[in-house]
Amino acid sequence: MDKETFKQYGYELVDWIADYFTDVEQYPVKSTAKPGEIKKKLPGNPPREGEGVDTIMNDFKEILLPGITHWQHPSWFAYFPANNSPPSVLAELLTAGLGVQCMVWQTSPAAAELEEVVMDWLRDMIGLPSGMSGVIQDTASTATLCALLTAREVCTGFETNVKGFRKPLRVYASREAHSSVEKGVKAAGYGRENLFYISTDESFAMIPSLLEEAVIKDKEKGFQPTCVVASLGTTSTTAVDPLEAIAEICRRHGLWLHVDAAYAGTAALLEENRDMLRGMEQADSFVFNPHKWMLTNFDCSAYFVKDPELLVRTFDISPEYLKTSFDEQVKNYRDWGVQLGRRFRALKLWFVIRSYGVKGLQNMVREHLRLAQLFKGWLEEEDHFQLMAPVPFSLVCFRYNDGVSSDEHLNKYNQELLERINATGRVFLSHTSIKGRYVLRMSIGQRTTEERHVRQAWELIRREADRL
Numbered sequence: 001m002d003k004e005t006f007k008q009y010g011y012e013l014v015d016w017i018a019d020y021f022t023d024v025e026q027y028p029v030k031s032t033a034k035p036g037e038i039k040k041k042l043p044g045n046p047p048r049e050g051e052g053v054d055t056i057m058n059d060f061k062e063i064l065l066p067g068i069t070h071w072q073h074p075s076w077f078a079y080f081p082a083n084n085s086p087p088s089v090l091a092e093l094l095t096a097g098l099g100v101q102c103m104v105w106q107t108s109p110a111a112a113e114l115e116e117v118v119m120d121w122l123r124d125m126i127g128l129p130s131g132m133s134g135v136i137q138d139t140a141s142t143a144t145l146c147a148l149l150t151a152r153e154v155c156t157g158f159e160t161n162v163k164g165f166r167k168p169l170r171v172y173a174s175r176e177a178h179s180s181v182e183k184g185v186k187a188a189g190y191g192r193e194n195l196f197y198i199s200t201d202e203s204f205a206m207i208p209s210l211l212e213e214a215v216i217k218d219k220e221k222g223f224q225p226t227c228v229v230a231s232l233g234t235t236s237t238t239a240v241d242p243l244e245a246i247a248e249i250c251r252r253h254g255l256w257l258h259v260d261a262a263y264a265g266t267a268a269l270l271e272e273n274r275d276m277l278r279g280m281e282q283a284d285s286f287v288f289n290p291h292k293w294m295l296t297n298f299d300c301s302a303y304f305v306k307d308p309e310l311l312v313r314t315f316d317i318s319p320e321y322l323k324t325s326f327d328e329q330v331k332n333y334r335d336w337g338v339q340l341g342r343r344f345r346a347l348k349l350w351f352v353i354r355s356y357g358v359k360g361l362q363n364m365v366r367e368h369l370r371l372a373q374l375f376k377g378w379l380e381e382e383d384h385f386q387l388m389a390p391v392p393f394s395l396v397c398f399r400y401n402d403g404v405s406s407d408e409h410l411n412k413y414n415q416e417l418l419e420r421i422n423a424t425g426r427v428f429l430s431h432t433s434i435k436g437r438y439v440l441r442m443s444i445g446q447r448t449t450e451e452r453h454v455r456q457a458w459e460l461i462r463r464e465a466d467r468l
């Protein structure tokens, strides 16, 4: 592709994306494609001769777009958000254009140093202890895996890296913890049977006394308690584990404390939401995702550690071909995680934070929290709807409940209700199961979501419930 062609299609593509940001509201939120439908329309073999961008773009619009579920839709209320923003997209384009590999400092000094600076900003923006150091990972799952690997090494005096496992090491998390904890436990070699789930209280938060009991029992059995993963904002209901009490237990028993705040970390941009961080001075690692609720397009996960030395010792490799004369003076992020090659993700974070300012990001969070409380209020006024969990952030868990039907019947009913709501294409909500009950999740966090969208969703939910 020559320069003029690149420019022509580049401008066209930017126009297309700019229009998409506003036109996205006209698409059905959730793709209505059937399994295999898109694949059937794509040729099984690659073209022998190169094709023009026009042809490719046409196929993108005709074939692929109908198979896209529109995460940036203002009526996206499913799962958690993965919101993006114009400045983030611009920076992502620059990142692609530069095409740099940020594995060590000298492969792009600006990338390494900008990463250090924006991660320090981010740490201070959400009120983490000032001594923590940050590194950008692709996802929270990877960050949690890094925490589990570091915990494993610290607990065994860096022996497991050399000799492998000698005795069972135990990991603890609440029953409501994200599935990435189990995945990490498997990948880090602990073995799934060594992940012990702690029961939760009525707000779905870990019960610390049960954690301590489990740790003591495991010690008696000759297991080595190694790591606790505390969740601030669980995926199912955004429950908040009592960090301070958990941290105290970790300190008493010499356990690594990893904090998973993948979604809710963003809420700590507001000082009034920082109570949940009490105890953080004693935590060893912390992760939250700017790619969920902080206008930074996927992927960008912020991982913070108290002692980077331990992280680097876990991952450090020094083959001759990667050695440089600056290694003593600079940060080589290849040793701060699993991957060697790294994208220049700090750039989009920098664009986002500078474009919106701390204030702009705080305003976004404040508005989403307000909308969630508004929705919760409507729900509570309605006889036949039931709030199913506390609403500390911007997720509301609820179900239809006529007050007479059995749970079994209500489960079927609510499942059908959700299918009908989503089939309208006008909103997309997801579900969870709470103590065996089928529950709808209304998660508010899109950049362009306004009160009218939340109101429309509520009217639609009520209408579909009436019809059923």
Ligand SMILES: *Cc1c(COP(=O)(O)O)cnc(C)c1O
Pocket (backbone or CB within 6 Å): 080, 138, 139, 140, 141, 142, 178, 180, 231, 233, 234, 235, 260, 261, 262, 263, 289, 301
């Ligand atoms: C979304 C989520 C994760 C996983 O995030 P990825 O970045 O997709 O790996 C982990 N923990 C919690 C609590 C989450 O909500």
